[in-house]
Amino acid sequence: MTYAVQNGLREHGAALTLRGVEPRHKKGHIPAITKPADIAPLVVAINAYNSRITRAALKLTMLTGLRPGVVAAVPWDEVNLKTGEWRVAAERMKMRHDHIVPLPTQAIAALNELQALTGKGHYVFPSPARQKKPHLHRDALSKALREMGFQGKHATHGFRGTLRTVGRERLGIDVDVLAAQLAHAKRGDVQKALRQNNV
Secondary structure, three states: OHHHHHOOOOOOOOOOOOOOOOOOOOOOOOOOOOOHHHHHHHHHHHHOOOOHHHHHHHHHHHHHOOOHHHHHOOEHHHEEOOOOEEEEOHHHOOOOOOEEEEOOHHHHHHHHHHHHHHOOOOEOOEOOOOOOOOEOOHHHHHHHHHHOOOOOOOOOOHHHHHHHHHHHHOOOOOHHHHHHHOOOOOHHHHHHHHHHOOO
């Protein structure tokens, strides 16, 4: 538009509407393993991955269902291993609300093991030396899954779909409780679901 005005092709710079000119971008399907028989090979592959930090980040993503970017950038001061709670600060959440994540024993064990390695730093998953970010980049998690042979089968964000599907279909967990874990629920819905499940 600026070029057109500067070259006398248009008298003013009012933007032309382009709505409908280009087809709308269709969101792609995020691949997620949801069949119990397919989950075991994924877990075995993660447990065998050679980078301790990336391996632990993948485990935490799998066990909590949080977004990969939130996991990759978790600071130690959000995690309380004694109470088993992870309090994600509002500014790091998509919905801009503080999010309390109950940590399963497997996540606590993985974090305890990692604390000896990274506990003196600010981030749970610090960046490898050559990266610009001070913490692990979420793309490192996707790269690891591709290296394990899961490209097109399971994405890092797919752990959220795995948790939602398996939790609902196989474990019978209330959808509102699952939504709360994934930080999808409204505050009133969370409280209602917790009361119904005596949590």
